[in-house]
Amino acid sequence: MLADGTGWRALAFMLVEFTLGLAAFIVSVTLLATSLGGATYWFWSRWLPLQQGADGVWRRATEILPGIYVEGWRWDLAYAVVGLILLFVWARATLGLGHAFRGTVTALLGPTRTAARLTEVERTRQEVVTDADLRLRQIERDLHDGTQARLVAVAMQLGEARDQLERGGDAEHARVLVGTAHDSTKEAMTELRAIARGIRPASLDSGLAVALETLAARSALPVALDVDAEVRASPEVEAIAYYAVAELLANASRHAGANRAVVEVRVTDDGRTGSGASGDAHLVLTVRDDGVGGAAIVPADERPAGTGGTGLRGIVARAAAVDGHLELVSPAGGPTVATVTLPISAAR
Template identity: 40%
Template sequence: MDNGKAIGSVLRAPVEGRTWRELGHVLVGLPLSTLYFSLAVTGVSLGAGLLVTFLGVPVLAGVLAMCRGFGHVERARVRTLLRAEVGEPAPVRARKGGAVAAVAALLKSGSAWRHVLYSVVHFPWAVFGFCLALTFWVSGWSMLLYPLWFWVFPAFTDQPGLMLFQNDAYSFYLDSPAAVVATALVGLLLTLATPWVLRALTVVDRVMVGGLLGPSRLDSRVTELESDRGVVVDTAAADLRRIERDLHDGAQARLAALAMELGLAKEKLLEDPEAGARMVDEAHGEVKIALQELRDLARGIHPAVLTDRGLDAALSSVAARCVVPVKVAVDLPARPAEAIEGIAYFTVSELLRNVSKHAAARSASVDVWKSGERLLLQVADDGRAGADAHAAGTGLAALADRLDAVDGVLVVDSPAEGGTRVTAELPWRIRP
């Protein structure tokens, strides 16, 4: 079955839309690249030659701005014809200072100079790709369809068919049935090979566009850090709201009621000592409950046992409070970074809370180990399926965002037959 699909894919490839788009990309690339090359080389040469005057610097800045415009065209062409996403490079940011600052920012922009480099180095590649693609395409289809048009030669010339070669002693024409069939077979092979040649050529194009016209590694890292900063700020704000809500609805409300009961008990002690004593006893019970709520709240933020004894003891404490039996296995050669340890504790706590509330499981397990420079956590249960880390507004989605803010990953495996396995991967140390 797989072999049949592979053969069908090879046979369909020459007429697929992808092949036609890639052919169009390669063919259009030559005239565009010729334009880019001519303007870039002329502009840089002119600007360099005028550097002895006051015109050289603005001319070079204009060439850099022009080449950045070429980059917009190329990225749009790759997105449209090759269906490949290429990020935008970092914008050229000029400090306050008007046109002079804008020119200086362009001249110092590494991205702008990469655009100039692309305009120069892509030209020879575009020539090579155009010639190779057009040769394969025209040769393949013309030879494949030769049985339909080989009669053209004897109809309009005095030759019996297409002459393959000729010398003084011998001439060979493609006019016999065997020669026509052989020509068509060779054309079929070339036609079937053409899509793969085009894909190889366009892979190089995608690499060149992504490497020279896309964002640099530094730009990507800055964008990632900006996104992570937003996630961290949102997560911190959500945690503060949760703590405030828990205090307001739990311990604060209970302590307010306790103050009222103690006031009433104080008045009752003079009138009815027994009733006052009962009220004090009830207040004592309320104090214990309020203290337990405060302990639970503090434990949810960062428990003392985590600081004192590490993940093994802290996760065992969390597992002991779960409504189902939980087996905990922690195999760590040392303690990770304090912040990572806190996130790992929070992650397991949230996952076990989900097991208690939603899984209807009979048992669960928690495994923690180190692999290379990564900390891995895995929480599994035998309950209901249906967990989805990509569903917006869910606890798992929020947890995935929290892990992503520190270059972590959350993977959820929840097959239809039941059981859920959630794996979290965190860095052992937080990189700067």
Template identity: 45%
Template sequence: MTYLAAALLSSFSARTWRSYGYLWVLLLVAPFALAYALLVPSLLAGLAITLVGLFVAGWLVLAARGWGAMYRALARGILHDDTPAPPPVRAHGGFWATMGGNLGDATGWRALLFMFVSFPVAILGFVLSTSLLAASFGAMTHWLWSWSLPAQRASDGTWHRGASLGPDWFVDTPVRHLLLALAGLLVFLFVWPWITRGFAGLVVLLTRGLLSPTAGSLRVAAAETARRATVEDAEARLSSIERNLHDGAQARLVSVAMKVGDARDMLLTGSSTEDVAEVLASAHSDAKGTITELRELTRGMRPPVLDSGLPTALETLASRSPLPVKLQTGGLEGVEVPTPVVTIVYFAVAELLTNAVKHAAATRIRIEADTRELDRRHRALTVDVFDDGVGGAALPTGARDRTHTGRAHTGTGLLGVADRLSGVEGTLTIDSPHGGPTHIRITVPMRA
């Protein structure tokens, strides 16, 4: 009964009438879009012999992105279909690179293809939908206005007023009026809404297929984002190293130099041996402290334990954690994990442990490392981190949204981990309902 009720009410639903309105708008726009889609290749063929013509054609290809944005906006505003926009135009340096980039803009050409292909679909959909709607209403109301039709003579010499649906078959009796009205009602209830929705949905499928980002463009955008994050991370690390050297090691070295200078002056002025020894002991202590600080600084840049393999590196992290950590790395036995993957996973797990300690209010943590097949030729390393904390961990929804209820300020650290992983086509999967527990999986292709 539910499906029958839905079918009976589909003709009166807002979705059906939005679809019909969408076909109306497409009818108004499609001819202009088709003209533009035919203009661009025509101009390109005719003006290809001149540089100015190539530039004009290139800008027209880029302008087709605007048509694509308009069609996406129509689908979103009328049918509530949110087709994502492709990445923006990439800047090209130089005269020839700019011209070639404009002419070869794949997004613009796909928009032109959409404008060409959607024209017959829009016209056919509108004509068929409108014809069915008009025919159904005409059939249901035929008994009201059939008297105004001109009289027609049958083969037996009789005259009739009404629609002629075959040789000598006229709708001019109560029974035939009723049958025609029922036929019109069935078309209105069961045929027209699905034809209308079907054509509107077909245009939406074309919109998603031709006006949305391609997998390649998404990979390029992700790579650019990862590269930008890597550059920013490297800049932040360099700034941190510079600050640590300036405020720590450099200040200690200056102190050592001053104390050694004082000891020299004391020797020249004939000071007692005890006083000189005291100054030199202080300088010696500062020098040892500087060595320790430099060693800690270089260890933070790239811990030597990474050269011992991932299981040992994870054991080191687990031993340093203030919370009890249960580590399972049996799945890595006999597996040679590339050094770049070890480095990426080490710092990612270190950040996750820090989050669990600082923000999760957890009492214990479990880490499981294993490998799995990506396809027949490639494998991926997976590291699962579990904690029994309060949950609520999530990636921020926007660049400025870096805090989350129940697990304060976890967004920034997790975003850094996700950016680090995205640079090598890795993924970060988070399952952290409010109240806990939390399960975070790191997946990194072994070919990274």
């Protein structure tokens, strides 16, 4: 029990809440009673008891200072004005005390930083798992509907060509079938390479700079790349950075109608080392395009059913999995500037 931090925080809350509650009650009631009393003094002062002043005169009024009595319309007006002012002060003071209570509850009864961090990790982990499952399903569909169908067609064409040759049929027709099968095989190989790049580009083995150069060369729009060839990070972070840039360039081409894009990669906090394991160093990727703008990160609970964690939300989920984040500035009419900040190492 002595080591129960949550219990000690709850005990501290009770002590603070008692003191704060008592002070809030006194301040609030005093201000409210004083403001209402002053604002209505003109009405209830007629029922005050008679009292004789030092000058021997009997008055039905309050004495605020020796020989100074609150009577007459001027004093009634002054008291009414002061009462209304205090009524406003009472409202603001009560609101401030409410904020103080809320701050106390948040600080002493709210989740700790560790608990909040755990909740965020669980959320991002679930999004990454969902995104990975969707990608696997997409790969399965691509293989089933594309590559597998082509290979089945190749097998059928080669089988027909074999039957033609075994029966001594038309050799020219068999040659055409073999040629068609050969072309289909090359197309299937191209599709397989594209799918393999989607899983993990082989160019990443040569570093992020080389991978981004390859990506820029294959992009549908001209890309100006500014990245230091010595920039290295952990393999997981480099993969996230690569896919983030790939998604942003794809969005610029498909949705923004951009004519060109600029990709910049920097390392902050002097983290440019060969191992990429420098303390608090971060990898900062900036992608700019001259498109129509209007891009937005749609919250997870507002995504259309079946869209999963793809697009910008997918970048957010991937980055959050390693304590990174995405900043997006995309006013209507453009340009769009997306900045992805990632730690150099995923082990933090």
